Structures are given as structure tokens and as C-alpha cells.
Amino acid sequence: MAAIVVVHGIGKQYLGARSLHGGIASALLDGVRLAGGPPVKAEDVEVAFYGHWFRPPGSTPTKGEPAYSHRDVTDPFEVELLLALWLEAARREPGRVPSPETGAAQLKAPVPYTVQRALHALARSSFLAGTADRFLIGVLKQVRRYLTDDGGVRDRIQREIAACVTDDNRVLVGHSLGSLIAYEALCAHPEWPVTTLVTIGSPLGIPNLVFDRLRPRPQTGKGSWPGLVRNWTNLCDRADVVALVKELAPLFPGKAREVTDVLVDNGWRAHAIERHLTAVETGAAIAAGLARDVS
Structure with a gap:
């Protein structure tokens, strides 16, 4: 089973877990290799797919966005x-x-x-x-x-992610909206063996609209620490407006733990998941999670 689970971001409703896997796994392997991490194979990576819950009934891939x-x-x-x-x-x-x-x-x-x-x-x-x-x-x-859990979509998506996490999983990567989903999933399942969380292009810190609507609700301006996570790295491009709040460490304090906030340069596609995953900084965060588990 996969040691790394990646939760994709927005706008993938006309794709699927397998169609996304090739690009995501290849980019992730490149980043880990650049960081000098342990050997990782494509089969060590699983994509937790939820995009179909946003696909309008009766739509086809040729129709594209409404x-x-x-x-x-x-x-x-x-x-x-x-x-x-x-x-x-x-x-x-x-x-x-x-x-x-x-x-x-x-x-x-x-x-x-x-x-x-x-x-x-x-x-x-x-x-x-x-x-x-x-x-x-x-x-x-x-x-x-x-x-807002419109139509129960939040709960359905959480069930999709839970179905992908097994006893072999150690690293959970969440991109964009997927970072919210991954964070909430870890909070809801403190029994999961995931010890490393990597969030990329994350809107988690946007006040009122996102941060204050998380499950569980933040208390006195501070969010809960997710599950058994020992290491949380948050990466974003400085030009990424979705990651409006670039530093999550002040918002998610942990006991003897803290979020490591890292800026990366993704060129003109600041929010793209592939560019995030090929960055040596992201590769290093994933590699460290795998190495710590082995040690």
C-alpha cells in the first residue's frame, strides 16, 4: 500500500484518481530525488480523489466548466x-x-x-x-x-479521504482545497498513523471565510493540531493569492511542535500542484517524513 497520500486541489471534477496519478506521482518523485530523499516509486503514492462530488449531474468532460x-x-x-x-x-x-x-x-x-x-x-x-x-x-x-457542507459534500469528501488512508500511510500531502480536507481528516482521525503533513498552496489561514469555519472550530484564534502529526510543513509561492496567509505557524500551535512555513518559487504558475511537488523544498519535507518513519 502507499506510504504517501496526496489530496488534490480544486477544478479536477472531470478527472479521476488514476488520470491524476501519473503527473502527481512523477512530480513528487522528482522533488524527493532532488532533495536527496530515500528511493520512492510511483506505487508508493496514492491520489485521494474527491473531484467527482463537484461534477454536475449529466455533465461530460467535453463540456468543461459551466x-x-x-x-x-x-x-x-x-x-x-x-x-x-x-x-x-x-x-x-x-x-x-x-x-x-x-x-x-x-x-x-x-x-x-x-x-x-x-x-x-x-x-x-x-x-x-x-x-x-x-x-x-x-x-x-x-x-x-x-x-458550508452544501448538499452534504463535505462529509462525502471526508469519507473518500478516509477510504484511502491505511496502516502504511505516513505522509499526507494536501494541495489548495485539498489542504483543508487533509487537515480536517487528520483532526477527525487521531488514530491514523500519519506523522507528516505537507500543505501546499493552502488557504487554511484565510480569516473568517476559511480558518474560522474549520472542523474542529478554532478556539481563541488558534486551530487544533492535526492528529498524530509530528511534522507539518506548509509551502507556498509568495505570489499565490489562494495561500493568502503565508504563515500558518501562529495559527496552529502544537505542544512542543510548530508548523514550518516555507516559501517556494513556482514561476508564473504559482499555485500549480506539479510545480509545488517538484520543488526541492517540498521534496525535502516529504523525504524527511519518510526518513523519520524508517528511523
């Missing part, structure tokens, strides 16, 4: 998350991304107009350059559905 427009973003959660991403992108790249010209007044404009402005601004960022509005809107909706 033809969302700015008028489909009306849910308060989705609007607030979109504006948070816009403000972060403008802060990171002031020369590329226009900020709300009138400050708070801009954000209080009628919702369709505000959403349209935010989408146009984000399209100019290096983070989302070349990304269609409908994809970004789909991202907002998937995060909202999971965190």
Missing part, C-alpha cells in the same frame, strides 16, 4: 472570497493589478458590478493570467460548497 459569468457570483461567501483574492493580488502586484480606486466605497458597489471589476482585475495578475472567469468562479463555488 459557462459562469459575473452574474452567477451572488452568494455572500463567494463575493467576500473573491474580493479578498483581488485585494491580495493588488497588494502583491501593484504594477499589474488595479486596486479598488475608491477603497471601501468600491467594495460596497452593487454586487454584479463589483464582481465584474474584481474578475477583470484578477485576470491581469500573473497568478491568474490566461485563466477564464468561469474557472475562477468555479473555484469560488467549490470552496463555498465544501465549507
Whole structure:
């Protein structure tokens, strides 16, 4: 069975565990090799797949994302998350991304107009350059559905992850929304043998929208330490607006443990899982988890 389980991120609803496995496993093996880690084979890596729970009934892969427009973003959660991403992108790249010209007044404009402005601004960022509005809107909706357990999707996804974890698993890797899912799964199953958690491109620290909606709920501004994890490394690109809060250590204190926050450079695809996994820093975190288990 696999020693490493990877929980994928958003926008994979038209794929599957096997179709994702090749790229994810290859990238992970490259990162571990660059870090001088122990020998790892593709069969040592399993992809915990949950994307099908976001696939609309009756859809086919050829249809792609629904033809969302700015008028489909009306849910308060989705609007607030979109504006948070816009403000972060403008802060990171002031020369590329226009900020709300009138400050708070801009954000209080009628919702369709505000959403349209935010989408146009984000399209100019290096983070989302070349990304269609409908994809970004789909991202907002998937995060909202999971965190609000719309239609029971949160519980269904957690069952999918639990079915992938066995007594052989030692390292759990979570990307993007998958980092939330992996974290909550470890908290819900303190009996699991996983001792290393690696989160990449994680939105875990976004206040109000994400952090304060976690299960279990944070207490006095601090989140629970996940399960039996002894080592938690959190990696993100400094330009990644999804990983809006770059340092998780202050939010998730552990007894004699702490999150190791690491910045990586993923080039123009700051949030891509493959670029995260091929980074020597990510490889080192995974390799250390495997080595500690052997020792």
C-alpha cells in the first residue's frame, strides 16, 4: 500500500484518481530525488480523489466548466472570497493589478458590478493570467460548497479521504482545497498513523471565510493540531493569492511542535500542484517524513 497520500486541489471534477496519478506521482518523485530523499516509486503514492462530488449531474468532460459569468457570483461567501483574492493580488502586484480606486466605497458597489471589476482585475495578475472567469468562479463555488457542507459534500469528501488512508500511510500531502480536507481528516482521525503533513498552496489561514469555519472550530484564534502529526510543513509561492496567509505557524500551535512555513518559487504558475511537488523544498519535507518513519 502507499506510504504517501496526496489530496488534490480544486477544478479536477472531470478527472479521476488514476488520470491524476501519473503527473502527481512523477512530480513528487522528482522533488524527493532532488532533495536527496530515500528511493520512492510511483506505487508508493496514492491520489485521494474527491473531484467527482463537484461534477454536475449529466455533465461530460467535453463540456468543461459551466459557462459562469459575473452574474452567477451572488452568494455572500463567494463575493467576500473573491474580493479578498483581488485585494491580495493588488497588494502583491501593484504594477499589474488595479486596486479598488475608491477603497471601501468600491467594495460596497452593487454586487454584479463589483464582481465584474474584481474578475477583470484578477485576470491581469500573473497568478491568474490566461485563466477564464468561469474557472475562477468555479473555484469560488467549490470552496463555498465544501465549507458550508452544501448538499452534504463535505462529509462525502471526508469519507473518500478516509477510504484511502491505511496502516502504511505516513505522509499526507494536501494541495489548495485539498489542504483543508487533509487537515480536517487528520483532526477527525487521531488514530491514523500519519506523522507528516505537507500543505501546499493552502488557504487554511484565510480569516473568517476559511480558518474560522474549520472542523474542529478554532478556539481563541488558534486551530487544533492535526492528529498524530509530528511534522507539518506548509509551502507556498509568495505570489499565490489562494495561500493568502503565508504563515500558518501562529495559527496552529502544537505542544512542543510548530508548523514550518516555507516559501517556494513556482514561476508564473504559482499555485500549480506539479510545480509545488517538484520543488526541492517540498521534496525535502516529504523525504524527511519518510526518513523519520524508517528511523
